[in-house]
Structure formats: structure tokens, C-alpha cells
Amino acid sequence: MKESAIYDYIIVGAGSSGCALAERLSRDATARVALIEAGKSDKSLLIRMPAGVRLLYNGAAYNWKFSTTAQPELEARKIYIPRGKVIGGSSSINSMIAIKGARSDYEKWAAVSSPEWGPENMYRVLREIEDCSALPLVSRNGRGQDGPIKLSRRLTGHTLSEAYIEACEQAGIGQNDEGFNGENQAGAGYFDVNIAYGKRHGASMFLKKASGRSNLTVLSGLPVRRVHLENGAACGVVVKKGSDEVLLRADSEVILSAGSIGTPQLLMLSGIGPSTHLRETGITPIIDAPEVGQNLRDHLDCSIRWATQGVDTYTKYFRPYEGLCHSALAGAQYLLKGTGSAATQGIEAGAFWGTDRPDQAEFQTHLVLALKWPPKGEQHPKNGFALRVCQLNPQSVGEIRLASADPNDAPFIDPRFLSHSKDLDMLADGVTRMVDVVESGAMRTYLDKAIDKDALSTDPEVVRRWIRKNAETVYHPVGTCRMGNDDSSVVDSALRVRGVENLRVADASIMPTILSGNTNLSCMAIGLIAGETIQASS
Numbered sequence: 001m002k003e004s005a006i007y008d009y010i011i012v013g014a015g016s017s018g019c020a021l022a023e024r025l026s027r028d029a030t031a032r033v034a035l036i037e038a039g040k041s042d043k044s045l046l047i048r049m050p051a052g053v054r055l056l057y058n059g060a061a062y063n064w065k066f067s068t069t070a071q072p073e074l075e076a077r078k079i080y081i082p083r084g085k086v087i088g089g090s091s092s093i094n095s096m097i098a099i100k101g102a103r104s105d106y107e108k109w110a111a112v113s114s115p116e117w118g119p120e121n122m123y124r125v126l127r128e129i130e131d132c133s134a135l136p137l138v139s140r141n142g143r144g145q146d147g148p149i150k151l152s153r154r155l156t157g158h159t160l161s162e163a164y165i166e167a168c169e170q171a172g173i174g175q176n177d178e179g180f181n182g183e184n185q186a187g188a189g190y191f192d193v194n195i196a197y198g199k200r201h202g203a204s205m206f207l208k209k210a211s212g213r214s215n216l217t218v219l220s221g222l223p224v225r226r227v228h229l230e231n232g233a234a235c236g237v238v239v240k241k242g243s244d245e246v247l248l249r250a251d252s253e254v255i256l257s258a259g260s261i262g263t264p265q266l267l268m269l270s271g272i273g274p275s276t277h278l279r280e281t282g283i284t285p286i287i288d289a290p291e292v293g294q295n296l297r298d299h300l301d302c303s304i305r306w307a308t309q310g311v312d313t314y315t316k317y318f319r320p321y322e323g324l325c326h327s328a329l330a331g332a333q334y335l336l337k338g339t340g341s342a343a344t345q346g347i348e349a350g351a352f353w354g355t356d357r358p359d360q361a362e363f364q365t366h367l368v369l370a371l372k373w374p375p376k377g378e379q380h381p382k383n384g385f386a387l388r389v390c391q392l393n394p395q396s397v398g399e400i401r402l403a404s405a406d407p408n409d410a411p412f413i414d415p416r417f418l419s420h421s422k423d424l425d426m427l428a429d430g431v432t433r434m435v436d437v438v439e440s441g442a443m444r445t446y447l448d449k450a451i452d453k454d455a456l457s458t459d460p461e462v463v464r465r466w467i468r469k470n471a472e473t474v475y476h477p478v479g480t481c482r483m484g485n486d487d488s489s490v491v492d493s494a495l496r497v498r499g500v501e502n503l504r505v506a507d508a509s510i511m512p513t514i515l516s517g518n519t520n521l522s523c524m525a526i527g528l529i530a531g532e533t534i535q536a537s538s
């Protein structure tokens with residue numbers, strides 16, 4: 001095998017965690033750091049412009065476009081799993097909702113690992129990430145002011161967002177004026193979003209911060225095929241250039257930040273994983289690590305749709321033919337002034353609710369200010385919205401397995417959605433509660449008709465059937481290289497892969513339990529903590 005450049009650290013995957021880690025490690029000017037990304041550059045208007053998410057979700061240019069295996073509890077449907085394949089990773093194609101984990105989330109992590117993963121340290125690092133100087137004055141107290149990720153809130157204050165917050169207040173859910181990033185998570189309000197001056201502030205902002213550092217090399221368009229091991233230690237990674245395999249050497253460490261799907265796949269392709277499964281796929285096991293790929297957790301989510309009257313939403317951008325004209329006009333305004341509807345991603349308000357504890361919620365809603373899909377067989381309504389309801393602490397646990405020994409083959413992704421009997425009932429409760437909020441409160445004035453009529457049924461069995469037929473992911477797969485102090489965890493609390501020298505994992509896959517909220521900011525924090533830990537040990 002040919003050998004190419006030598007670095008001290010090789011990071012695989014320039015996503016939320018990988019970019020943060022690369023910035024942190026390259027602060028030491030003597031450390032030669034390489035960040036290797038399978039996808040291409042993020043210099044695209046679609047990524048910069050918040051409304052670009054509408055095309056990024058389904059487009060193939062920057063997206064792995066995975067699917068799950070057929071999910072038995074979801075009428076054997078295969079659920080679409082978008083993941084970013086681009087500099088910035090999933091943070092370059094996501095919805096930019098910026099939520100820290102709840103205190104209780106990080107307490108759970110610390111309980112199985114070390115205090116470093118507890119709320120005090122996580123919040124310290126999250127403050128280093130954020131720049132809250134554009135938030136309302138009252139929200140800036142105790143928040144970061146000069147991190148690379150600029151946050152804003154309430155981009156338009158849309159009539160329906162206002163009505164939704166009021167409806168939640170009327171229903172006893174209460175309000176949250178802190179972007180859900182203060183001490184308490186519960187209530188309805190406006191999300192903090194990582195959008196500033198009409199532009200996405202994703203993980204590549206860490207690379208912007210590090211630009212000009214000659215010790216950081218970013219290589220894009222270069223999928224890593226496996227980790228190269230010698231005598232039980234990681235010594236580099238193998239990539240393909242043309243028809244040749246090339247070894248890039250790492251003198252100190254290899255760190256996998258390829259995400260919850262890519263990282264366990266790479267470990268298994270490198271011979272680190274459940275040995276029986278590896279043999280089945282023709283890979284010689286080097287380290288028997290039964291939990292690699294296990295513990296997959298994700299947030300299942302239901303979109304309840306209504307057509308509206310008396311209020312304009314972003315639905316016009318999705319209507320056939322005229323949608324193109326509206327989009328062209330919005331795009332032109334954005335290019336000229338950086339403002340208008342293309343400067344938002346169309347989700348500004350939501351709620352956390354469902355327990356008596358204000359610092360912990362069972363459900364989250366995202367109010368999507370557009371009706372993307374018309375009701376089957378009907379004309380696309382002029383206006384409408386979708387209320388996405390997701391269960392935050394599902395008990396169902398799945399896995400990732402290799403489909404083959406070929407790195408080009410997507411792995412089998414089986415979240416086993418709703419396999420735990422309690423999850424379906426819980427989600428049905430959440431849907432019914434939100435239907436009540438919308439149908440009986442301040443939003444009522446704007447309702448034309450419900451599109452998902454079965455979600456409104458008073459018969460719980462009908463609601464459950466509707467969920468099985470319609471639920472999707474809200475894109476937060478985590479946990480497939482679980483961190484823990486126990487010997488069977490994949491990585492220890494310093495993120496070292498058990499049984500292998502000089503190999504760590506730093507991304508969403510290390511989360512032992514899923515967060516009760518959106519995952520992006522915490523992934524960035526994982527990258528920074530990994531960097532601190534590595535430098536402290538070097």
C-alpha cells in the first residue's frame with residue numbers, strides 16, 4: 001500500500017464534532033492535524049441561505065441519503081435518514097435549531113462516565129461555542145458572547161408562531177422566553193437558531209476560526225475506508241486515490257468523528273466490532289467489541305398538518321409551478337439584500353412539555369410554517385402548517401450492522417422504532433395533547449381544516465394507527481459507540497476505544513443516552529471536550 005503524508009492527529013469526518021475538534025487541537029501550533037471529509041466543500045448558496053434546507057433535506061449533493069431497514073412497528077416502512085456529506089457534516093444541512101441538553105441529560109451521561117460529561121462542564125463548553133450577543137439583553141446573562149456560533153431568535157415573529165405560543169399558554173404548558181437554553185426547558189416559545197445576518201452558522205465556523213493555521217490540513221472529497229492498525233494500535237487511515245489504496249499516517253492518534261452511522265461502520269470495517277457479525281460479512285475481527293453499532297437511539301416524530309385561513313405561510317414555495325416563481329423572487333431578494341423569507345428556515349417556535357419538572361420534558365414540538373405535502377388526491381392548500389411532535393426519551397433501542405465488507409455499501413440501520421411497548425402510547429398521548437392545543441386555543445382562528453384527520457380522532461387506536469403509518473425521524477440518531485465506565489462500553493470516558501491504542505471516537509455516537517432535545521450543539525461540545533482531553537493527555 002502506498003503511504004502519503006504524516007500527521008500527528010487524523011480526524012475522520014468534518015461534521016459538528018469533527019470541526020470543533022479540529023479547531024481545538026490545532027490551537028497547539030506544534031500539532032499537525034488533518035481533518036478528512038468524504039463530502040465536498042460547503043461553499044454553496046444552498047448551505048449558507050437558511051431556506052436552502054428545503055432542498056438540502058432531500059438533495060443528493062451534500063447528503064448520504066440513508067434509509068432504515070423496514071420497520072415492523074411502522075407498517076414495514078423504510079424511514080428516510082438524511083445525514084450531511086459535506087464540510088460541516090449534518091450541521092450544514094440541518095434546521096439550525098440551537099438547543100443545549102437539559103441538565104438531567106448530562107447528569108445521566110456523567111453518572112455512567114465521569115463528571116466531565118456532567119452539566120457544569122458541558123454548559124461551560126457550550127458557552128465557549130455560542131455567541132449570544134444578538135439575543136435579547138435579558139437572555140444574554142450567563143451565556144457566551146464570543147464563540148464561533150452566532151445565535152439569534154424570533155426571526156420574523158410570524159402570526160402563527162405567536163398564536164401557537166399563546167395556545168400553549170392557554171393550555172397550561174406555559175411560556176419559555178429563554179430560547180429553551182436557560183435553566184428551564186419547559187414551555188412554549190421561540191427557539192434559539194444558529195442563523196446570523198441571514199446566514200447559517202454551522203460547524204464550519206470552527207474552521208473559519210482556525211483558518212490561517214498552517215498546522216491544520218482539511219482534505220475534502222476523501223472517504224476513509226478503514227482505520228489502519230499495527231500491533232493493536234491505530235497508526236493512520238486508509239483512503240482511496242484513483243484505483244490505489246493510500247495510507248495516511250498519524251503519529252499520535254486517529255479520532256473518528258464520522259457520526260452515529262459512519263463511525264460504527266468504520267470501526268467494523270477496521271475489524272473492531274461484534275466478531276460473529278464481522279466474520280459473517282467476511283471481515284477478520286481484530287478486537288471483539290460486541291457493542292459497536294448497538295444502542296442506536298433516535299427521536300421519532302409525527303407531523304400533524306392543517307390548512308389555514310387568514311394568514312400567509314411559506315406554503316406558496318411548495319405549490320407546483322407558482323412555487324418556483326415565489327422561490328426565484330425570494331432568492332433574488334436574499335441575494336440582493338440578505339433578507340426576506342429565504343433568510344429563515346421556516347421553524348421559529350415550538351414547545352417542550354410533558355412532565356412536572358420544568359428542567360425536563362417528555363415531548364418537543366416544532367411548528368413548521370409551511371405545508372409541504374398536499375393531502376392525497378387533493379389540491380395543494382394555499383396556506384397551512386405542520387406541527388411536529390416528537391417523543392424525547394424513547395425506550396426503543398436499535399442497531400447498525402454492516403451490509404457488506406465494501407465501504408461503499410451503506411450499512412443496515414435499524415432503529416427498531418416503537419419496539420418498546422411504551423413508546424407508541426407515549427407518542428399517541430403527545431399527539432392528542434397537541435391536537436387539543438391547536439384546536440381549542442388561540443390558533444383556532446386560523447384553522448381552515450385538519451389534513452391528518454386520524455390524528456384528531458378520539459379513539460386512541462385510530463391515533464396509534466395513524467402514527468404507525470406516518471411517523472418519521474427528526475434526525476437525531478445517537479449512541480452507536482456508547483461511552484461508559486463499564487467494560488462493555490465502546491469508549492471510556494476519555495473517548496478511547498477499548499482494546500485499541502491511539503484510537504478515539506468523538507461525535508454523536510458516544511452519547512450513552514439520547515438528549516431530550518436537538519443534538520447539534522452538544523455534538524460540537526463533544527468535539528471540544530475531546531480536544532481538551534487529548535491535549536491534556538499528550
Ligand SMILES: Cc1cc2nc3c(=O)[nH]c(=O)nc-3n(C[C@H](O)[C@H](O)[C@H](O)COP(=O)(O)OP(=O)(O)OC[C@H]3O[C@@H](n4cnc5c(N)ncnc54)[C@H](O)[C@@H]3O)c2cc1C
Pocket residue numbers: 012013014015016017018036037038039057082083084085086087088089090091093094095096097098099222223224225257258259260262263266474475476477507508509518519520521523
Ligand atoms: C436534516 C437534519 C436536520 C437536523 N436538524 C437539527 C437542528 O435543527 N438542530 C439540531 O441541534 N440538530 C439537528 N440535526 C442533528 C444534528 O445536525 C446532528 O446530530 C449533528 O450534526 C451530528 O454531528 P456529528 O458530528 O455526530 O455527525 P455529522 O455532523 O453528521 O458529521 C459526520 C461527518 O463525517 C463524514 N463521514 C462519514 N463517514 C466518513 C468516511 N468514511 N470518511 C470521511 N468522512 C466521513 C460525513 O460526511 C460528515 O461530514 C439535524 C440533522 C439532520 C440530518
